[in-house]
Amino acid sequence: MEELISVQNVSFRYQEEHPYVLKDVGLSVQKGEWLAIVGHNGSGKSTLARLLNGLLLPEKGDVLVEGFNSRDEESIWEIRRRVGIVFQNPDNQFVGTSVQDDVAFGLENSGMPREKMLERISESVKKVRMEDFLDQEPHRLSGGQKQRVAIAGIIALRPSIVILDEATSMLDPAGRKEVLQTMRELKKEEGMTVISITHDLEEAARADRIIVMNAGEVIDEGLPVDVFKKGDMLEKIGLDLPFPLQVQRALREKGYDFEKLTLSQEELVNELWTFQLKS
Amino acid sequence: MQNIIIGQYVPGQSFIHKLDPRAKLLTAFLFVIIVFLANNWLTYALLGAFTLIAVFVSRLPLRYIYNGLKPILLVIILTFLLHVFLTKEGPLLFNLGFLEVYEGGVKQGVFISLRLLFLIMITSLLTLTTTPIDITVGIETLLGPMKKIGLPVHEFALMMSIALRFIPTLLEETEKIMKAQSARGAQFSTGPIKERLKSIVPLLVPLFVSAFKRAEDLAMAMEARGYRGGEGRTSIRLLKWSGKDTTLFIILLILSIGLLLLRS
Numbered sequence: 001m002e003e004l005i006s007v008q009n010v011s012f013r014y015q016e017e018h019p020y021v022l023k024d025v026g027l028s029v030q031k032g033e034w035l036a037i038v039g040h041n042g043s044g045k046s047t048l049a050r051l052l053n054g055l056l057l058p059e060k061g062d063v064l065v066e067g068f069n070s071r072d073e074e075s076i077w078e079i080r081r082r083v084g085i086v087f088q089n090p091d092n093q094f095v096g097t098s099v100q101d102d103v104a105f106g107l108e109n110s111g112m113p114r115e116k117m118l119e120r121i122s123e124s125v126k127k128v129r130m131e132d133f134l135d136q137e138p139h140r141l142s143g144g145q146k147q148r149v150a151i152a153g154i155i156a157l158r159p160s161i162v163i164l165d166e167a168t169s170m171l172d173p174a175g176r177k178e179v180l181q182t183m184r185e186l187k188k189e190e191g192m193t194v195i196s197i198t199h200d201l202e203e204a205a206r207a208d209r210i211i212v213m214n215a216g217e218v219i220d221e222g223l224p225v226d227v228f229k230k231g232d233m234l235e236k237i238g239l240d241l242p243f244p245l246q247v248q249r250a251l252r253e254k255g256y257d258f259e260k261l262t263l264s265q266e267e268l269v270n271e272l273w274t275f276q277l278k279s
Numbered sequence: 280m281q282n283i284i285i286g287q288y289v290p291g292q293s294f295i296h297k298l299d300p301r302a303k304l305l306t307a308f309l310f311v312i313i314v315f316l317a318n319n320w321l322t323y324a325l326l327g328a329f330t331l332i333a334v335f336v337s338r339l340p341l342r343y344i345y346n347g348l349k350p351i352l353l354v355i356i357l358t359f360l361l362h363v364f365l366t367k368e369g370p371l372l373f374n375l376g377f378l379e380v381y382e383g384g385v386k387q388g389v390f391i392s393l394r395l396l397f398l399i400m401i402t403s404l405l406t407l408t409t410t411p412i413d414i415t416v417g418i419e420t421l422l423g424p425m426k427k428i429g430l431p432v433h434e435f436a437l438m439m440s441i442a443l444r445f446i447p448t449l450l451e452e453t454e455k456i457m458k459a460q461s462a463r464g465a466q467f468s469t470g471p472i473k474e475r476l477k478s479i480v481p482l483l484v485p486l487f488v489s490a491f492k493r494a495e496d497l498a499m500a501m502e503a504r505g506y507r508g509g510e511g512r513t514s515i516r517l518l519k520w521s522g523k524d525t526t527l528f529i530i531l532l533i534l535s536i537g538l539l540l541l542r543s
């Protein structure tokens with residue numbers, strides 16, 4: 001395992017007299033993993049994301065991305081190139097007047113020659129399956145398509161990490177699925193590291209690892225099966241458990257006992273069958 | 280509102296559509312200058328021929344040209360009348376007692392009106408055959424050298440292109456808010472003026488709030504994607520100066536020489 005990001009004892013607040021939004025946060029991100037960050041509204045997830053690519057700087061502690069410290073002024077651009085963020089609102093991050101212009105935006109910023117840009121663009125729109133829309137204007141695209149264009153704009157820069165900051169929360173179920181599917185393919189085929197900030201614990205259940213945040217602190221961290229064992233704690237900090245888990249918990253209260261935690265519908269059905277066969 | 284065309288651009292494949300936006304911008308600019316060379320019937324005829332041929336070559340439906348002229352038509356007519364009634368030169372044509380019309384006045388009126396007409400037609404032709412984004416890129420490239428004297432050319436062009444990008448989005452949003460307010464009984468298109476003005480406020484306030492939010496988000500997204508001003512930035516949009524563009528300039532040169540020779 002290779003460590004890509006290391007956050008060390010980071011505290012942050014937006015204004016001096018305000019309370020800390022992040023308190024002594026420490027975490028590390030490994031190459032090639034899908035890390036989910038969950039937490040209630042205002043728990044500091046977006047703030048953390050902005051610290052990870054140098055949009056914000058820590059008040060205390062350090063953020064290291066592949067060895068670059070975001071405190072060094074020269075490192076900022078290296079960090080921004082390595083860590084891309086897909087934001088929540090598909091409309092408010094579309095800079096260009098067409099798909100091609102938008103994907104090019106980051107490349108233009110890096111001063112890449114036009115020929116090479118064209119190569120990178122055609123390569124990355126293919127990966128998100130938007131190659132037939134190059135000349136399309138943003139207001140003619142669906143939310144999911146816009147988010148895929150945003151992803152293309154980021155991977156064109158060949159980053160090591162893509163952060164999805166609730167990137168699917170404004171999309172319809174179909175759009176959500178197409179965006180997540182795209183990211184899963186990128187992870188599988190390109191070995192992309194993904195940090196997914198989400199309210200959707202069902203999605204988080206499919207991650208390699210989960211970090212739980214509450215009121216600016218990391219309160220839990222681990223494999224989905226381990227984190228979801230603490231269902232009460234998750235509910236207490238205001239998170240909705242995945243539906244299959246809710247069903248299982250309701251059944252357990254009624255006296256039914258299960259061997260393992262069911263995080264997906266499939267697992268729940270299997271457990272129910274096993275239970276049926278045993279009794 | 281879904282099919283709104285930003286600006287006035289009418290897609291097409293004509294010679295004029297295919298010209299480099301820089302060539303068109305420069306032509307429009309030079310035309311504004313050489314229009315003032317004309318001072319007799321012959322030179323105005325020459326300018327008229329150039330303008331009409333340009334309109335013809337663009338293969339645009341005349342309706343579009345007319346639409347461009349419509350708002351300015353009243354100004355043209357007024358200018359014409361002012362000159363007819365107020366310029367007292369040359370022989371008296373007729374006398375209606377309370378006003379006298381002189382030949383010089385009619386001539387001046389016609390000339391000034393034609394001058395306005397040609398200017399509007401040529402500039403409309405520019406915006407009708409060039410996408411707003413191409414115009415922006417054209418202006419940015421043409422004014423490029425001005426960066427050295429501190430003119431924020433890149434920033435201006437970026438501002439323009441972002442504005443162009445967000446016009447449809449904001450229109451869509453306006454429509455949505457209007458519907459929401461209509462559902463609550465607001466009236467935008469009927470009723471007394473006072474009521475209608477009042478209903479604009481609950482439309483503008485949410486629109487502004489969301490526009491500021493969008494601006495903030497966009498700035499964040501741009502920074503996240505490594506934007507740091509125009510310094511060292513490259514561009515995906517490529518302008519190609521071709522034979523066609525040079526031809527246009529030769530035509531313009533011939534026109535200018537013609538005007539210089541024929542003016543009195």
Ligand SMILES: Nc1ncnc2c1ncn2[C@@H]1O[C@H](COP(=O)(O)OP(=O)(O)OP(=O)(O)O)[C@@H](O)[C@H]1O
Nearest residue numbers: 014015021039040041042043044045046047048166
């Ligand atoms: N630009 C800002 N200026 C001042 N305070 C801010 C700013 N952005 C966020 N905050 C505050 O910081 C806290 C954490 O916000 P943050 O956006 O990081 O939370 P979040 O976990 O992403 O929430 P959500 O789930 O709603 O996106 C909140 O209390 C918020 O009010």
Ligand SMILES: [Mg+2]
Nearest residue numbers: 045046047166
């Ligand atoms: Mg957030």
